[in-house]
Amino acid sequence: MSAPVIETRGLCKSFGPQKVLDGVDLTVARGESLVVIGGSGTGKSVLLRTILGLESADAGEVLLDGEPASAAVRARFMRDFGMLFQNAALFDSLPVWRNVAFRLLRAMPAVQARTRAVERLARVGLGPEVADRMPADLSGGMRKRVGLARAIAADPKVIFFDEPTTGLDPQRAAAINRLIRDIVTETGATAVTITHDMTSVRTIADRVALLDHGRLRWQGPVAQMDKADDPVLRAFVQGEPLDWGPRAATGPRG
Ligand SMILES: Nc1ncnc2c1ncn2[C@@H]1O[C@H](COP(=O)(O)OP(=O)(O)OP(=O)(O)O)[C@@H](O)[C@H]1O
Numbered sequence: 001m002s003a004p005v006i007e008t009r010g011l012c013k014s015f016g017p018q019k020v021l022d023g024v025d026l027t028v029a030r031g032e033s034l035v036v037i038g039g040s041g042t043g044k045s046v047l048l049r050t051i052l053g054l055e056s057a058d059a060g061e062v063l064l065d066g067e068p069a070s071a072a073v074r075a076r077f078m079r080d081f082g083m084l085f086q087n088a089a090l091f092d093s094l095p096v097w098r099n100v101a102f103r104l105l106r107a108m109p110a111v112q113a114r115t116r117a118v119e120r121l122a123r124v125g126l127g128p129e130v131a132d133r134m135p136a137d138l139s140g141g142m143r144k145r146v147g148l149a150r151a152i153a154a155d156p157k158v159i160f161f162d163e164p165t166t167g168l169d170p171q172r173a174a175a176i177n178r179l180i181r182d183i184v185t186e187t188g189a190t191a192v193t194i195t196h197d198m199t200s201v202r203t204i205a206d207r208v209a210l211l212d213h214g215r216l217r218w219q220g221p222v223a224q225m226d227k228a229d230d231p232v233l234r235a236f237v238q239g240e241p242l243d244w245g246p247r248a249a250t251g252p253r254g
Pocket residue numbers: 015020038039040041042043044045046047196
C-alpha cells in the first residue's frame with residue numbers, strides 16, 4: 001500500500017495560552033476525499049495552514065507522500081496542488097482567464113494557457129464569454145466557479161477546498177458541491193475539504209473527521225456518520241444549538 005498523501009502525527013499548535021491543535025493524528029489516503037468538520041474556531045483552518053506550512057507546528061510533524069515535510073518535500077508537493085479558497089480569492093485586477101491560468105502562464109505560452117483556462121471554465125459551467133470579464137463583474141456563485149476552475153487548472157493530484165459553499169444560496173451551494181464531487185471522482189485527485197456545511201459533507205466526503213477541542217474526536221466513512229453514537233458528532237450533524245446562555249455552566253444544554 002502506498003504511503004498516505006498527507007499524514008500528521010501529534011500536531012500541536014497554540015496561540016499564546018490558547019491551545020488550538022492538541023495532538024492531531026490525521027491520515028489522508030491517495031485518492032480519497034476527506035472532509036474535516038468542526039464548529040467555528042475549532043482549528044480547521046489552522047490545521048490546513050499547518051499542513052501547508054503556512055503555520056509552524058509547536059510539536060508533532062507533517063508527512064507528505066510519506067516524507068517529513070522539509071522545504072524540498074513541500075515544494076514538490078505544491079507543484080501538484082490546487083486550492084479553492086473560502087472567498088475564491090481572485091485577483092481583482094486580472095481578467096477571469098488570467099486568474100484561472102495564473103500558474104499555467106509560468107509554464108506555457110499565453111495562447112495555450114488561455115485555451116486551457118477556457119476549457120476549465122467550461123468544466124465548471126462557465127462559457128467562453130466569461131474569460132475576459134473582470135472578477136468584480138461576477139456573482140458570488142460565478143466567482144466560486146472561477147476559483148474552482150483555477151484550483152483544477154494545472155491538473156493537481158491534491159486539492160484543498162476551504163469552506164467551498166460559504167456565501168452561496170442553497171441551490172448554488174448544491175451545484176458547487178456536486179461539481180467538486182464530480183471533479184474529484186473524474187480526476188482521482190486526493191481531496192481535503194474543511195466545512196461546517198453538512199450538505200457539503202454528504203456530497204463530497206468519502207471519509208469524515210470531526211475536530212473538537214484540538215483533537216480528532218471521530219473519524220469514519222461518511223456512511224457511518226449518522227449511525228455513530230458519539231454525542232458531539234451527533235449534535236454537530238443534527239445542528240443542535242450551542243448553549244451560550246448564562247445557564248450553560250450549570251444548567252442543561254439547550
Ligand atoms: N494567527 C492567529 N493568531 C491568533 N489566534 C489565531 C490565529 N489563527 C487562528 N487563531 C485562533 O485559533 C482558533 C481556531 O481558528 P480557525 O480559524 O482554525 O478555526 P476554524 O475551525 O477554521 O473556524 P471557522 O469554521 O469559523 O472558520 C480561533 O480561536 C482563532 O481565533
